[in-house]
Amino acid sequence: MHVKSAINTGSMTASRNADREKARLVAYNEGFKKFMEKAMKDAEKAKGGAQ
């Protein structure tokens, strides 16, 4: 939005973009899940090796 005045404020209207929000949060969630699952498997392997 542009407001005509002595000061050009360059005001703006922003709206939440749910698709973009979903894309990045799902990516983080997946990355974290993969990491945690791998860490759990490694821990189990280490446990098995120790036994």
Added chain:
Amino acid sequence: MMNYDEFKETIADEIKDFLPEKFEDSNVQINTVQKNNEQLDGLTITSPDSNVSPTIYLNSYYESYQDGESIEDILQNIATVRMDHEVDKSFDITKITDFEQAKDHIAPRVIGMEDNAELLAQRPHSEMDDLAVTYCVMLGSDENGSMSVPITNQLMESWGVTQEELHDIAISNLESLSPSTFKSMNEVMAEMMLPQMIEECGGDRDMAEAMLSAMMPPEEKMYVISNEEKLNGAAALLDDKLMDSIREKIGDDFFILPSSIHECLVVPADAGMELRDLENMVKEVNETQVAPQDRLSDHVYQYDADSHEVFRADRADERQAEKEAAKEDKTPAKGEKAVDKKAEKEETRASLKERLAEKKKEIASGEKKEPAKDLGKKKETVI
């Protein structure tokens, strides 16, 4: 095929032919608009009876043109967007220009410094490691979104306030203007995805919940901080109360992942992920999933509870060494009280209140002092 400059010129020259007669005397302009991490070309068509007009960004229209859309169709689409966003009544500009009216609506924004040098040269800001805090005047929300005006050096100077004053006002307005939120990733994912999943499962909620649960990590170790609108929610990092409550909930040590300017993620340091893993994750998601205008930073951060500051995690050792060196330099003499940061902050707030009261008096009496000469980070102004 027209190049981009020819395309912009054609749009500016021809657009009135696609608009109703009442736009005949309107003023057509194309301005460069600095957005987060990018520069866009905004078209404005301002009719003589209104002082407000939407800005229509031409960059994506040129991409459509390159993909084969005809210039006539593009002009028609732009005209439709312009008419759909027509504001009949004139906007009351004093909501922005009158500091007394604007001050209760000043809110902070957090953006990355790296790709925003030009934008930051035009706006008062404070630095938080490689993040910058900028300020805006919130003008309200409607079905199109939340309307705000970024505070430029010029606007700040016209108010006669300093960047430090703006900062304190913005922080004190944070709770009332955009209350912060702290939720587990599971909760956020459920809010975002469960309704659609229930629909896809033919209304079977249990099945949808089972599907969602399969998507989640085995342990709940990731949290999301933002605000209720989920817009520019990275500013929640400035909410000391929120940050302290996170420490109470998950412990002193946690990493902050700058997922976007709209929200950040919190991972406890004992979640088992190394800093390097987290940094790689942030870089990868930024590259593949985050739109440039939403991007905040490629680094991972931590929170210093004593100074209420967010800092880059890869600089933690450097920062600690600096702090220790500073401590040695400033060791209080026997009997001298050590400086309490909180008390110092309270003092600043109190003096700000006094200065604001003074300013109110000044305005009421019709006298206006010259703005302070040293306005912090002012570099240039754009009218």
